[in-house]
Amino acid sequence: MNAHQTGTGSAYFIESAKAVTETHTLSVIVDNEPGVLARVIGLFSGRGYNIDSLTVSETQHEKHVSRITIVTTGTPSVITQIIHQLDRMVPVHSVADLTVIGNAITRELAMVKVAGTGEKRVEALRLAEAFRARVIDAGTASFIFEITGKTDKVDQFISLMVPLGLVEVARTGVAGIARGAEGMKV
Amino acid sequence: MGEMTGAEIVLKALADQGVEHVFGYPGGAVLPIYDEIFQQEKVKHILVRHEQGATHAAEGYARSTGKCGVVLVTSGPGATNAVTGLTDALLDSIPMVCLTGQVPTHLIGNDAFQECDTVGITRPCTKHNYLVKDVNDLARILHEAFYVATHGRPGPVVVDIPKDVQFAKGRYVGPKNIEHKTYRPRVKPEQEAVRRAAELIATAKRPVLYTGGGVINSGVTASKLLRDFVALTNMPITSTLMGLGAYPASGKNWLGMLGMHGTYEANMAMHDCDVMICVGARFDDRITGRLNAFSPGSKKIHIDIDPSSINKTVRVDIPVVGDVAHVLEDLIRVWKSKSLALDKKALEAWWKQIEHWKARDCLRYRKNADVIMPQYAVERLYALTREKDVYITTEVGQHQMWAAQFFRFEEPHRWMTSGGLGTMGYGLPAAVGVQMAHPTSLVIDIAGDASVLMTMQEMSTAVQYRLPVKIFILNNQYMGMVRQWQQLLHGNRLSESYTEALPDFVKLAEAYGCVGIRASKPAELDQAIREMIKTPHPVIFDCRVANLANCFPMIPSGKAHNEMLMGEDVPDEVVGSAIDAKGRQLV
Numbered sequence: 001m002n003a004h005q006t007g008t009g010s011a012y013f014i015e016s017a018k019a020v021t022e023t024h025t026l027s028v029i030v031d032n033e034p035g036v037l038a039r040v041i042g043l044f045s046g047r048g049y050n051i052d053s054l055t056v057s058e059t060q061h062e063k064h065v066s067r068i069t070i071v072t073t074g075t076p077s078v079i080t081q082i083i084h085q086l087d088r089m090v091p092v093h094s095v096a097d098l099t100v101i102g103n104a105i106t107r108e109l110a111m112v113k114v115a116g117t118g119e120k121r122v123e124a125l126r127l128a129e130a131f132r133a134r135v136i137d138a139g140t141a142s143f144i145f146e147i148t149g150k151t152d153k154v155d156q157f158i159s160l161m162v163p164l165g166l167v168e169v170a171r172t173g174v175a176g177i178a179r180g181a182e183g184m185k186v
Numbered sequence: 187m188g189e190m191t192g193a194e195i196v197l198k199a200l201a202d203q204g205v206e207h208v209f210g211y212p213g214g215a216v217l218p219i220y221d222e223i224f225q226q227e228k229v230k231h232i233l234v235r236h237e238q239g240a241t242h243a244a245e246g247y248a249r250s251t252g253k254c255g256v257v258l259v260t261s262g263p264g265a266t267n268a269v270t271g272l273t274d275a276l277l278d279s280i281p282m283v284c285l286t287g288q289v290p291t292h293l294i295g296n297d298a299f300q301e302c303d304t305v306g307i308t309r310p311c312t313k314h315n316y317l318v319k320d321v322n323d324l325a326r327i328l329h330e331a332f333y334v335a336t337h338g339r340p341g342p343v344v345v346d347i348p349k350d351v352q353f354a355k356g357r358y359v360g361p362k363n364i365e366h367k368t369y370r371p372r373v374k375p376e377q378e379a380v381r382r383a384a385e386l387i388a389t390a391k392r393p394v395l396y397t398g399g400g401v402i403n404s405g406v407t408a409s410k411l412l413r414d415f416v417a418l419t420n421m422p423i424t425s426t427l428m429g430l431g432a433y434p435a436s437g438k439n440w441l442g443m444l445g446m447h448g449t450y451e452a453n454m455a456m457h458d459c460d461v462m463i464c465v466g467a468r469f470d471d472r473i474t475g476r477l478n479a480f481s482p483g484s485k486k487i488h489i490d491i492d493p494s495s496i497n498k499t500v501r502v503d504i505p506v507v508g509d510v511a512h513v514l515e516d517l518i519r520v521w522k523s524k525s526l527a528l529d530k531k532a533l534e535a536w537w538k539q540i541e542h543w544k545a546r547d548c549l550r551y552r553k554n555a556d557v558i559m560p561q562y563a564v565e566r567l568y569a570l571t572r573e574k575d576v577y578i579t580t581e582v583g584q585h586q587m588w589a590a591q592f593f594r595f596e597e598p599h600r601w602m603t604s605g606g607l608g609t610m611g612y613g614l615p616a617a618v619g620v621q622m623a624h625p626t627s628l629v630i631d632i633a634g635d636a637s638v639l640m641t642m643q644e645m646s647t648a649v650q651y652r653l654p655v656k657i658f659i660l661n662n663q664y665m666g667m668v669r670q671w672q673q674l675l676h677g678n679r680l681s682e683s684y685t686e687a688l689p690d691f692v693k694l695a696e697a698y699g700c701v702g703i704r705a706s707k708p709a710e711l712d713q714a715i716r717e718m719i720k721t722p723h724p725v726i727f728d729c730r731v732a733n734l735a736n737c738f739p740m741i742p743s744g745k746a747h748n749e750m751l752m753g754e755d756v757p758d759e760v761v762g763s764a765i766d767a768k769g770r771q772l773v
Contacts, residue, residue, distance in 0.1 A: 031367075031368060034317065035305060035309070035317075038306070038309065039309060042309055042310055046310050077497060077501075080497060081494060081497075081498060084493045084494035084496070085494050087493065087494075088338075088339075088371075088492060088493065088494055089314075090313070090314040090334055090366070090368065090369045091368060092368060093368050
């Protein structure tokens with residue numbers, strides 16, 4: 001019945017390290033009140049959950065409602081716990097697991113600074129075009145590209161830029177939304 | 187209504203919430219509120235001696251009445267001293283509203299005198315907290331705080347009120363029509379889940395009810411419905427430490443408490459059952475023992491108001507989210523309307539097995555004519571108070587477990603103990619809070635000599651308010667539970683668990699202006715307890731018990747419910763070798 005948990009021989013229970021982890025994207029609708037982000041982050045650090053990516057912004061100004069997108073990794077039972085723990089927080093309106101919904105769209109934006117001249121510079125520009133990255137700043141010795149897409153696309157673009165003179169990267173983290181006519185409960 | 191000051195709004199809101207008693211301690215940042223307290227009569231303030239005492243008193247008050255406990259403390263050290271009690275209330279799901287003073291708004295973040303980040307510090311140890319920055323939000327936030335503290339799974343809520351907000355004038359709104367915009371916990375269960383639960387129970391051949399503090403929190407109706415359901419099905423019932431009294435200890439289906447120091451029959455029934463019905467409990471590690479050996483052959487039903495308790499540590503087959511009273515009401519209705527019943531023959535065989543386990547008499551201990559055995563002291567205390575209107579609180583340790591094992595509770599709300607956090611020093615101030623709510627009842631703190639010294643200063647509170655609490659100390663000069671673990675797990679090396687210098691508790695009682703009683707021999711115990719009961723003042727009872735007695739039965743570390751260590755297996759001489767080397771490393 002509890003074969004997913006291994007005994008440690010202790011009165012305290014430690015979860016098996018062998019359990020398979022999954023990555024999930026969660027959308028959380030919250031009241032945009034002071035401290036709400038600290039509450040969410042505190043839940044993750046206090047209970048030992050992972051945050052791979054976190055984005056937050058007010059989405060309905062007049063209602064003071066913000067939307068938080070969290071990418072997290074854990075065993076299926078931990079993911080369920082995270083959803084329940086978030087859902088019972090007082091300022092939380094609703095929680096959706098976009099990974100379970102399945103047909104959700106996720107995007108993130110990155111600004112990628114690449115410095116170089118000659119052949120490397122041309123190659124960087126050529127790749128940027130292939131990835132539909134836009135040049136948002138250009139100098140004689142460097143570019144800043146803006147790239148939007150799924151995390152793995154952004155990852156791939158950045159790794160291609162490494163040998164071509166990658167200087168630094170700023171990423172927004174993942175924002176996600178489910179397809180279809182329905183919206184999340186506010 | 188015209189404008190009021192923030193401090194006036196606080197008192198008006200408390201009165202409108204029906205608050206009669208506030209436990210608190212004044213200080214610079216709450217003086218405007220104390221000035222209002224002085225000028226009104228609806229809300230009575232009880233001055234404690236330390237803010238931790240205020241929080242535990244409020245917990246005792248809340249748990250013995252079912253109402254919300256209220257605490258008022260100042261900023262900085264006032265707030266930080268309250269943190270232990272807030273955490274205790276969070277882990278034991280006690281409804282509490284704690285008002286903290288704060289430095290004026292413009293000084294927040296300035297490292298001002300007696301400033302601390304109260305909402306930051308208390309965020310992980312409260313159900314919710316607020317910093318009030320505008321006096322016009324104050325009344326709404328206060329009413330919301332009571333709503334959040336008492337609805338759903340109860341818990342502590344902090345409202346941090348800067349001093350300038352207490353002086354500022356603003357509008358008051360009443361408690362009516364305060365409906366929280368996001369927090370609306372589910373109390374009525376899904377009918378489909380209840381139906382499935384009922385059908386599963388009806389298939390059981392070896393069922394057991396495992397109940398917890400959620401039954402108490404749900405109110406007296408829940409306890410009544412629980413008793414009805416047990417009578418209806420004739421199934422065995424056990425309870426966690428927090429749930430004692432929901433089902434009467436004299437009831438014929440009672441197995442006693444389960445868990446680490448629970449009875450043999452309760453733990454064996456949990457291990458061997460085929461259907462487990464968990465009602466308002468949360469599969470705590472002190473209950474389950476080794477998780478992968480926890481009740482391996484059973485289907486599990488879990489009734490809980492908090493969805494995050496479901497599948498947290500133990501996978502269950504049928505979760506039913508809702509308030510215990512609502513769920514039990516629906517469950518009984520479905521049970522009756524479908525004419526469900528348990529298999530009589532199987533149930534008879536199950537009871538026969540349970541009687542066999544009961545025959546081991548797991549709580550048996552060696553009687554002694556010369557020294558008072560601590561178990562005997564609790565037994566006598568129970569025997570001599572059982573006809574009375576009695577409330578029991580405890581500290582934390584061996585005495586707490588002996589109280590749970592040997593004192594028998596017939597009704598809910600009669601037993602106040604720190605279960606989740608295990609806070610030594612809980613019992614004395616909790617008794618103060620209980621006595622405040624029940625002035626004519628007999629309120630006894632079954633204490634240990636080490637625990638009770640942690641909050642001993644609250645005897646002064648008891649004396650000031652003429653609260654005749656009885657502090658019954660099982661004095662063995664040790665931190666007994668620490669010593670027991672050192673004996674079992676650390677090669678009998680008693681590192682810092684012996685108190686070389688204890689106060690003379692009888693003289694200490696006299697110094698506080700209350701009554702001190704001592705008993706050292708079994709023969710004088712009854713008379714001394716009788717004297718304590720009839721004393722109309724606070725009493726410190728120094729009960730000198732066998733120093734090296736240990737608390738059994740016990741599920742040792744790394745063991746399952748069916749591998750209990752019994753008292754007769756570990757007499758004091760061999761206690762050091764009762765657990766093997768492997769087990770010792772793993773606690």
